[in-house]
Amino acid sequence: MTDSPVALITGGGSGIGAAVARQLLAAGHRVAVTGRGEERLRGFAGELGNPAELLTLVGNAAEYDSVRSAVDRTLKEFGRLDTVVANAGFATHDSVAEGDPAGWTEMVLTNVLGPALLIRASIDALKETRGRIVLVGSVAGFVPGPGNIYGATKWAVTGLAENTRRQVTEWGVGVTHIAPGRVETPFWDSYGSLPPGHLLTADQIADSVVWAIRQPEGVDVNTVVVRPIGQPN
Numbered sequence: 154m155t156d157s158p159v160a161l162i163t164g165g166g167s168g169i170g171a172a173v174a175r176q177l178l179a180a181g182h183r184v185a186v187t188g189r190g191e192e193r194l195r196g197f198a199g200e201l202g203n204p205a206e207l208l209t210l211v212g213n214a215a216e217y218d219s220v221r222s223a224v225d226r227t228l229k230e231f232g233r234l235d236t237v238v239a240n241a242g243f244a245t246h247d248s249v250a251e252g253d254p255a256g257w258t259e260m261v262l263t264n265v266l267g268p269a270l271l272i273r274a275s276i277d278a279l280k281e282t283r284g285r286i287v288l289v290g291s292v293a294g295f296v297p298g299p300g301n302i303y304g305a306t307k308w309a310v311t312g313l314a315e316n317t318r319r320q321v322t323e324w325g326v327g328v329t330h331i332a333p334g335r336v337e338t339p340f341w342d343s344y345g346s347l348p349p350g351h352l353l354t355a356d357q358i359a360d361s362v363v364w365a366i367r368q369p370e371g372v373d374v375n376t377v378v379v380r381p382i383g384q385p386n
């Protein structure tokens with residue numbers, strides 16, 4: 154049990170993060186998940202039967218002290234760290250020319266600074282295990298949308314993934330950028346409705362994340378774009 158791999162997932166109490174956590178637990182991993190809502194995390198753990206292999210941590214992915222604490226507590230509880238998944242993020246669903254700037258600062262800090270902080274906080278532990286960094290981006294990080302501030306944050310994640318890979322590959326650490334298309338998750342709650350057309354499920358995106366994590370030693374899968382059939386952009 155002490156040799157089983159360990160993953161830390163930000164924003165892991167719902168949506169894609171929770172789906173990744175479930176699949177990794179089922180595959181024999183030990184998993185720590187972070188989130189801002191204690192009640193949501195408690196409910197997620199309860200759904201799974203409060204397994205000893207799951208650690209839930211309340212914290213803010215955009216604050217370094219909080220991220221550093223999550224890494225430290227994961228190492229203290231499980232003794233190692235093999236994978237980090239920077240999944241925390243959200244959209245204000247507005248535009249640069251007509252939107253409300255009040256929400257942009259938190260979005261940029263969570264979506265862009267958050268993954269960078271997780272990398273910084275975890276890299277020493279990942280060097281020891283020759284582990285993997287997974288950044289959850291978006292198709293919006295490749296395809297420009299009219300006035301899309303959220304898309305701009307995901308373009309930053311696209312760049313961060315490759316910039317990070319170029320540095321950490323010499324240390325034996327892999328980097329995978331997973332860029333989903335439209336997925337049926339709580340991401341759309343603040344939008345007011347689901348977008349039209351076929352949507353992927355959180356489990357379908359988690360399949361890609363877990364596939365990348367479980368690649369053989371020496372294999373580095375770098376960019377995976379996953380769209381539902383019927384999404385043209």
